[in-house]
Amino acid sequence: MSESLLNIQNLTKGFPIRGGILGREVARVQAVRGVDISIDRGEVLGLVGESGCGKSTLGMLILRLIDPDAGKIIFDGQDITTMPQSKLRPIRKSMQVVFQDPYASLNPRMSVGDIIGEPLLVHKVTSSKERRDRVMDLLKLVGLNEKAYGRYPHEFSGGQRQRVGIARAIILTPKLVIADEPVSALDVSIRGEILNLLEDLKDRFSLTYLFISHDLKVVEHISDRIAVMYLGQIMEMFPASELCEARHPYTQALVSAIPVPDPDAKRERIVLKGDVPSPIDPPSGCSFHPRCPYAKDVCKSQEPQLDKYGDGFFAACHFIDEMKAHSVGSELASK
Amino acid sequence: MVNERQTYASMIWRQFKKSRLAVVSLFVVAALVVIALLAPFIANERPILMRHAGEWSMPIFDKASLTLSELDVIKDSSSGDLWFINPPIPFGPTTYDLDSVLSPPTKKHLLGTDGDGRDIVSQLIWGSRISLSVGVVAIGIAAIIGIIFGLLAGYFGGWADMIISRLIEIMTCFPTFFLILTVLAFVGPSIFNIMVVIGITGWTGIARLVRGECLKVRGRQFVHAAVVSGARDGRIMWRHILPHALAPVLVSVSFGVASAILAEAALSFLGFGVPASTASWGSMLSEAQEYMDIGWWLTLVPGSAIFVTIMAYNLIGEALRDAIDPNMKT
């Protein structure tokens, strides 16, 4: 077993909501609540959850774009939880990010060549001639024309821009790439190309991905392992190839809510009642209990821990042993 | 969709061009700049180029050389080896033509003369130098201060923001013009002082603008991407945030130049401006007061000059604003 590249322990982050004339904290959005995750070298961990579940906040925390309230982030053997930005700067070379929105993540006033080459420039790793060559190489590698070098982001389509974003992320050959919804803003026919590109690059540069998405199908396709997040907590973790065996009621509901492109599929569907509760005041006990079809009294009072229930399977559910893999999963597999 | 090649600047220019008045204004401003730069060659009491006794010289650069009127006297008496090119307007701003005091526009003095016999065209041309340099330098100072403070406040937030924002609020509480008057009363009027004072009282608008733009851009993902790349604060502010604020700052600068020119004119008019010996549009107006009833050209000419210039800068500013954000236009 290879040593893990990223290890997160009990990571917690809340955002204050200020009110009144004095700007006092009146409430706190509990975005991430005690998350433990580890990612092995060369692995792709998919992090899936609905909007507001804290998955993007988790990504920002790992990248140290925001500071955690509690917990530990150990990256490549170093504790970076409270490392000052100046010491963090050299470490950033090995930790990069691809964002969701290819329109917002590229500076519209910079040429594509400058955007991709910027990490090289700020880390002063090459001369300007070499930098140009490297950028040219990468343009080719991500499937863009060399002419793109001097052009501006608005001249490209969404898929092409995302390629630029990916090129920028890998130019320093990082160890970890955090991909935050990298294909969610793209059309179906473009999505596949970007996913394929991400996989090619992973093999070529032996990258490790934390792949964040709300789309379980995309996550299932690209990941080795999947972590399901709900209201700031990890609900379940399992090998991606064993999705049908996942037993947590929330995971099952997620799977069954995905529309299947087959008009003849008649299937039993678990439609969750109600909305995701507010992260300002998460439910007591198991945070899923107000929507869970199997909730019992103990779920309201006692918070379940993320426990192992099978080889590579972990879940936070009091009754995980009584749950069985839902028929929806197997039905999908047969399709 | 893939657009044709188009940079942000060319996009703005294309929108800007749609306003015909603004394009005309741009020409007016360009012409003013050329006139101001070439003032010594256009209106001077000394020849541009002269050959006398076999020697070439450029008397316009030599304050000790003979003036045109003196040369006229010599020309008649000398043996003929005297040749020179006149500037188009053969009067300096301080050439006293005592033969035609308070002359209305004539062939000799195209826009007349003032009470001391000084040519109005010449004063107008030299005065444009003052207006232009006050406008540009004063707003240049204001823009530099405004951009730096705005960036610091918007990027770092917290205490820096708190202090700078309060400073801006305090500054905007004072009526700027009286502030300028008060300060000038202490430091004494000179062009340099006027420029500096207008500059250090005029930065608040730009600072506010940059701060706002900074807050808007700071949360964008490409700034996060730059942080993740390991870029330092300075680089992020300079490369990633400032370019976004630049266009609105340019609009503000355009309006600012107009108001600085107006402020200088007003100060000179009140006698707090440039020394009386230097021609400026404001001081011309100030002197014209004495002859209000007989010398209409004395007020009309510098007044129109101020009007046209300010109008031009304002029109440019407005067209720029519309070009940056075409949706704002109704």
Next chain:
Amino acid sequence: MTLLQVRNLTTQFFTDEGVVKAVDGATFNLDKGKTLCIVGESGCGKSVMSLSLMRLIPEPPGRIVQGEIMFNDVQGERDLLKLSNEEMRRIRGKRIGMIFQEPMTSLNPVYTIGNQIGEAIALHEGGSNKQVKERTIRMLELVGIPAPEQRMREYPHQLSGGMRQRAMIAMALSCTPDILIADEPTTALDVTIQAQILDLMRELQRELGMAIIFVTHDLGVVAEMADQIAVMYAGKFVEVGTAQQIFNDPKHPYTQGLLKSIPSFEKGTEGKRLPTIPGVVPSLSNLPMGCAFADRCEKVKDRCRGEAVSEDPCNVGRLVRCFYA
């Protein structure tokens, strides 16, 4: 009964860069109580299509250049494009309702939910304040908003995304229209909420018997909702058929490519390369003379580029705009 007959509908935008052919000769029928899904990628013209049906195209720069929209309800058949603005206004909201992707932008933030639904009812149906209020509450109940009497006093920002979309649906259905046009109504929602809204729409359709025009990019959603499907590419319908025909026997290479490029849960596909459609969608202002899909198509031959493609050149028996289907 055929409720809506659209013939050769063509909407263009006249911009500085040239004429954008957003909808180019769309022809379809919509039957009472049935659902037509218009599916396509971003920029294919599907949203302009739905706005055109409501005559909500901003003019200028846009204009419906030709075509007819025959609407056939109890008052007889008439061409929506020939109605006066006033007559059209009376059809909008009353006979044809519409919901959008982002309910927040289509709900007015300064009025309560109850106010806005009530206004729609009062405008088209009239009635006393009490009647309007009762009807509003009934509508909110119908779309599954709990505690409607309290909720109707809330403002849009106080509701969650799913609840807002429900309120939006309540507003669109307040006058029991014959047709509901839904433009990407679930795209901004989470999957679990999307499932709720889709269920709700199907239920309401059964109950109220309205026809739905459902515009989306998500083939999964299409499979759940559609009776008829129209696949749109670069402003044109490239394939039209029943849900079974499109999913089980797609003829057009673009439809086939779209269906293949969806990742599936099928075992053993993890880590395998996804089939893709290479290339990019052509610009609507600069379309080729022949088939717009030619540059991305595997089956492309010379004929595709040189010749405009008619509706069914291969005699499939339904619209399949391809020479080699």
